[in-house]
Amino acid sequence: MSNAELPGTSQQSWRSWLMTETPTSRRHAKFAALYQGWLTLKSNKLTMIGLGILLFLILVAIFAPLLAPADPFAQDLGGRLLPLGSEGHLLGTDSLGRDILSRLIYGARITLYIVILVALIAPVAGLFVGTVAGYVGGWTDTVLMRITDIFLAFPRLVLALAFVAALGAGIENAVIAISLTAWPPYARIARAETLTIRSSDYISAVKLQGAGPLRIITKHIWPLCISSLIVRITLDMAGIILAAAGLGFLGLGAQPPSPEWGAMISEGRKFILDHWWVATMPGLAIFVVSLGFNLLGDGLRDVLDPKDSGDE
């Protein structure tokens, strides 16, 4: 088997290599599929805005030490609650004189940390549970789905309170608490998809080749469930960030002096009438990132699940 012949450096030939209808190798086929998916994504302006916001978030988080004008923990009790546009403090300072802009920038790291952890735990757990329940059926299905129902019944904040009481407050425990309440919807989605897919001809065909349940679930069912899970997680991100912020607000998540955005809103609450920017700036940051995830999620759905895109 010859390797795909890569085109020369001309842009035109790269494009035709990626847009081809007749791929010449497995790698070629994968790249072509990815590129064509990217083109669909790119065509949606709102989605690109969402992607831009998220890339911006990631860059800010990575380059925080370079971007932040001041130390996020440096207090200056003489310069408390300075307004927007003050010298040296573009977004003002909070009740302990700490620069809000720097705290927002470092807070991006925490937000990203929460987002990545939950995105890794919740959908993966849901995928496992949902596909096994949907494929195997019978008692396994009943037991797994009732367990899912139990977790679904917990209100997020109440479970977080219980965790904090048991294990102590902190960002990791907040993440675990959020993940524990976030995975059930993914299990339901995965199970619903599995039930539909299970009766397809292509599954019957591979059974006729002697494939066992493990192969069918991992190689045939998972690839089809993953796209709806990806779409769902991006749309859920907004809620997850807000949940983390809510926990931070209650003092259950990131502990002071950590610059977590929710905690910042909590601290600024007391001053909202005269010094509104202390709470509003982190609130705007949360809003923008949530919006970014929503826009991206919508666009991803168009790419991954075209029949749900709403267009004819």
Added chain:
Amino acid sequence: MSDKQTNMLEVENLWVRFPTRSGVFDAVRGVSFSLGKERLGIVGESGSGKSMTGRAILRLIRKPGLVSADKVLLDGKDIMSISEREMRSVRGQRISMVMQDPKFSLNPVMTVGAQIMEAYALHANSSKAETKRRALEMLEAVSIRDPERVFRAYPHEMSGGMGQRIMIAMMLIPDPQILIADEPTSALDVSVQTQVLSIMDKLVQERGMGLIFISHDLNLVSSFCDRVLIMYAGRIVEACQADKLHEAKHPYTRGLLNSLPRLDQPQKRLEVLKRDPAWREAESVSGAR
């Protein structure tokens, strides 16, 4: 001019285009034909543009699809340029359409009776009792033996053939001039097909309607219709009388006829259609009477 001569529908140079990421796709390319009080069959394979033609006449093609024609005249009046509001009174009332699968064209959450009454009420101003009476009458006209029961039932309780008859009842209750049937029997079993076709046949004859029968089934169309148009790649490649179909001249038509397995004649190998690129380029043949 005798009644037989006047054209109910005249279509000239109909184009349907769809802009895509890789250029414009022409689904229908310069189709012209006319329809009188007759049964006109439009035959083609998938992608030939036959369904698009039917939908374009009814202006059911939405953006990004673009429809253009030199003229589309219904009883001499142009229906391409009238407003959407005016078109709504044409659709259903003067030109109606029956589609392939009643499972997908009947509303699953309304009873059959409610749907037929709705179809009637949209175009007539009668009392509820009168509308119900007409609906039951129509159900009887499509040979449904227990119209009261069917009236109260839901579409999913009906078999395919029954569903299609209900569709026909619904589409004919406003008494349209022209019926466009898009693969009306393709989803039905072969013995039910005959029944549904005979009902359509009878109603079209009784009411003096024009019928456009769109299908991929060459044999069926040639035995049911008066005239046949064969479409390929968005163009009409041949137009002839239905009973003269086996004398067809265009190589595509001949190829289609020869590639069908025949019950009465055993063949060792079926002839495989060799598509000549020249067929796409040739001018569309006119389907005028």
Added chain:
Amino acid sequence: MSGISINNLNVWFGEGINRVDAVKNASFQVDAGDSFGLVGESGSGKSTILRALTGLAENWSGQMEAAGEVLGKIRSPAFYKKVQMVFQDPYASLHPRHSVDQVLSETLFLHGFDEIDTRIVQLLEDVGLGTSFRFRYPHQLSGGQRQRVAIARALAPEPEILLLDEPTSALDVSVQAEILNLLVDLRAEHQLTYLMVSHNLAVVGHMCERIAVMQNGEIVEVMSVEDMRAMNPEHAYTKHLLKSSMGYDRSAVL
């Protein structure tokens, strides 16, 4: 004996009041190397018989024998090597995220073949697809091409018997001719036995030597294709089916 033998087969779905008998007391034989057609309308049970043979039907009673093996509740791997199926809808029988290469290499791997690369190339050639199709995904293939891939997948384990479930009913007429010719060629080349299900009498007449006509789960008549062509049926339902297949007869109706 490498044919198919069905005796008093009953297949049902559901229990108690909800029980639906899809196949009732069906019996027929297919000799090795023959091509046998199961004809009927929807709901006649013809496809259900195929599913029962392949082990995809849960509740059945009676005796089934295929490729020399008496069939029980589960099918052995050896069975799947000898008996394969081509499904009706080419748009549903290929996994949307797997390329042609993946489909064929998985099949070959599951049956324990080696030299997978060479075999894939050979299979694609056998079904009339060139190697340029090897890495395409199903949405990049036409209906006829997908069906060829499905046939290649069925041929990969080098079976003796092919079960064909309406293999061309979802295809255009011109494509149907190609696929039917391909199936006829493959049968001669590999000495296969065919059991073909269809509602289209002309197609069955072209492909098979003998047919069984089914109605409401029962076999009402077994006859040779010659008798069918001669319009010589015995059972009333067969007569009715033949007549309806000949096109619309206006004189008979009005």
